Amino acid sequence: MLHSFSAVQLDYIRLWFLVQHSLTSFYKIQQHYPTLQHALTADQYSTWQKLGIHKNHLQRFQEFHRDTGQQQFQHCLKQIESSCDFVLIDCDPAYPQQLRPYTNKPPILFGQGHLQALMQPQIAIVGSRKPSTQGRQVAYDFAYYLSEQGFYINSGLAQGIDEAAHRAALQNHHTIAVMATGLDQTYPSSHQTLRQDIVRHGGTIISEFLPNTPPLQHNFPRRNRIVSALSLGVIVAEAALKSGSLITAQLAAEQGKTIFAIPGHIYSEHHQGCHQLIREGAILIDHPQQVIEDLALATQWQATEAKQSLSSDVELVPTPSPAEIPEHLLPVYRALDWVGQDLDQLSIQLNIDTATLISQLMELELLGFATQQAGHYLRCRMGKLGSE
Template identity: 35%
Template sequence: MNSLQDSEKWLALGLIDGLGDESIRRLLAAFGSPAEIFSASSTSLERVVKKHVAYNITRGADPGKISIALTWLEDSANSIVTFADPDYPSLLLNIPDPPPILYLKGKRELLNSCALAVVGSRSATPAGLANAEAFSEAASNAGLCIISGMALGVDAAAHRGGLRGSSASIAVVGTGLDIVYPAVNRKLAHELAEKGALISEFSLGTPALGSNFPRRNRIISGMSSGCLVVEAALQSGSLITARQALEQGRDVFAIPGSIHSPLSKGCHALIKQGAKLVESAEDILDELGYPAVRKAARQVDEPKREESLLFRHLGHDVISIDSLCQRSGLTVETVSAMLLAFELEGTVASLPGGYYQRLR
């Protein structure tokens, strides 16, 4: 952005009542810049937009909202990114409906990073969360910035993995950047602002409206070279992101799961429709042309015979203690003690109803 005056004009354009992204793009094509748009006559504007919108432009945006936005920009971590900026995300410019104005908090230099979108269920299983973190960390270490939507479940796990890796993470949110949604992710939002970035096409003060989230999904996929779906039900919003990724010409990847799990059905549907089945982060990295960064194997103690026996019977589907006792021939006390040890190691997760699931 060339100057504060330019920033103010762009902010004002984005705050005009009734003026959407498509109309802004048409106005910019016709007049060239926000300054020229605001200088145009009503008659000229009405050739591009409806009469009442042209009137709103000549009247100008709410000065109070502009003042709030300019105050927000005084923080060095905050900025706006527009079509006029050379660092506007280049991949995003090539989608059918790029947002003319993006609000940004965090590292601006990440905007044109090579990136992988990672999305999935808000009610993910422990295995799904573990996969989201592990795949994201591996991709981040290989040079791919992780982009997701900061929702509960898979999104949050993907951001954590991306931040642990070397290439950070970007959250595309469905509210104004002065609002953290969901509130439980406040700590994660602060970490993203410090080490990665948060972006939004919505003006400050925009609440968490249901219609905002499917709309922001096109930015998640649009800024990425590929999109990984970790877990998703058949009606999941993650499938919207995957569909938009396909429409934008991006690679779509899906992790398969149990045929009995509702959260695997969305991934299986994508695979049937041509998404690439992946079993490891290396599958994605190979497809996108990024060499994996391999960590040295962690040294572990040789497991005891009984622990090995129990671990074999755990499998990857959920299972009850009673079933484990029947399969392994071990007592309830022995199985309970070993499951607790596995939980502490992070290899097994406990689920509601007395069930357990192997994570790796």
Template identity: 40%
Template sequence: MEGLAYWVAFARIPSLTPARFRLLERAFGTLEEAWRAPARQWHALGLEPSVVNAILQARARLDPFQELEALHRWGATALTWHDPAYPPRLREITNPPPILFLQGDLRPQDEKAIAIVGTRQATPYGLEACQRLTRALVQEGFTIVSGLAQGIDARAHQTALEAGGRTLAVVAGGLDRLYPHQHRPLARRIAQQGAVLTEYPLGTRPEPFQFPRRNRILSGLALGVLVVEAPVESGAMSTVRWALDQGREVFAVPGPITSPASAGTNRLIQEGAKLVMEVQDILEELRIEARAVQPPLLEASAPSSTPQAPIGEEASALLSALGSETVHIDDLRRRTGLPMPVVSATLTLLEVNGLVRQVGGMHFARADTAR
């Protein structure tokens, strides 16, 4: 795009909001003309003195073409909201980012996207639910959008990659300042099978206030937001608020009433979010016809003399602690040494997989012994 270097340079000025970008475009025609304009013309637009000073300081220290070259050396590119490759759905939100910096590529097929969000402190149940639903969504042709965080975000990205699908990671700092640091290898894989994108230029450290702002892009890219597991107060709830403001669908996976990690999703369902137990629930709400047959998330297996393979170390420990007895949940916690939220969530996971049954009064038994 002609003049892209000036967009990259103006993006270095934090006080230039989307509304101010539009003002500069209307007044000067191009950002190149805006960059070259004398300060009196900026003042004449009604820009605050602090904003004018920020532009003057940026112009004195920055070379727009060097900024663009640095971006290319990093293996990244930029899209303005005029670029044909800029996501159409994102362009429609109230405050779209004027410029997106990305590694990887955006494709037309990414318009069929679902954002998957949730807690960083995911339980075994949450991770399993996320994996099943993500895999099913990929098989239905969805691009998976998430935020590269630990827990649910990372599991959504990883599952999409393993399933051969596309995934987009929206981050809250510059592409060279990824957070958390340990997810840099994951980000490299995402860039090969989708894109890592941000509205922040290179060198921008991820600050706490930038994460809620980033979330409007997560929801803006997607047809809807699926919350897998989230406390009542969490970043995932911030994404839900943006989604509702943007007219996006909100989906939530139910969880154990004893698990704080599911308190937010359960409340969302009470408030009207679509309860999701299988991918068909999402497809019906979006009025999209299924193209693959998927097993329900909560489909229970018939008891048999040969149990299914345990799901993780916690599940194995609980199955061993149950043996052939009926055991109260408190006794299971003592026998395994696991925290009560983990015991509760893992028992739920075992129940929905048909390996364990609750037989009343918070007593549990293996499915092949419960009668």
């Protein structure tokens, strides 16, 4: 349960409350004002009108500055406090790096569970809500294998393939669910126990939606953009031609993500969506190891015996906690992701000179917390442990 918000977080929540999750209105207002605090004062109504803000948001703006509006907002804050373990805004250091490049990223995330999980390498597994018995088993097997290898399995907490993927990854304490409702409710309601198990066993539940947001149909495709954006790749385990998971695959393609599809019987309606994706360029896979090979990540699953023999004091360890990394290297480590960034990107993002950046990256490499591939720097799940 949350106990307090920062002043900036409160401003984000106020604006998100007023524009009712409208990304267009939120970012239009944010870009116009030097600070959101200024945007939210009562005398800014005419400016909002000139910006072309929707009339519904203008009406809420007026109501917000009356007693009834303030009472509604305070009630919303109390619900956030009671239903969330953390709130992230897009300027927080802990906000997922994977989401930052996208113009339609959620400005705010409400979460339950383990915040650190969001920073881990993730693979999305999506598919039909009414899968075949075989499709459910395949999703479970792939999720179990990949989570056992260190990936966090990301999905939407829906029935069918999502559920199978979450339950499998839960066995290895490596799953993340992105919801299309507020965190004060669970959809479907039958997954309440599953949701609690995810939080209890090292996973995370997140949503961009405020409390009291019901399972509206248009919020599910919107939720899916976060599922794919957080992930290194998206696996479509089983999908019919009109499956909603094809929307996730399309969003993933637009985001530049790798799309994997598991084939099935050519006469099976359950697999026609996957076969269509393969025809359109998705990677056909029939074993989860192929996902790891195609993503070619320099992380713990690629640590060969030859690597280990180079130094007897090298062991595979879980992703380091901030306490394990020297304090002066934490900003650089947090800026790294699992895909890779070049020196110019990192230098601009961190606002430090290249010489200092190279020095700190070399330190992280020597400690086993970063690696370099083709001129790009990315996180590594290996660390050097000195002998006792």
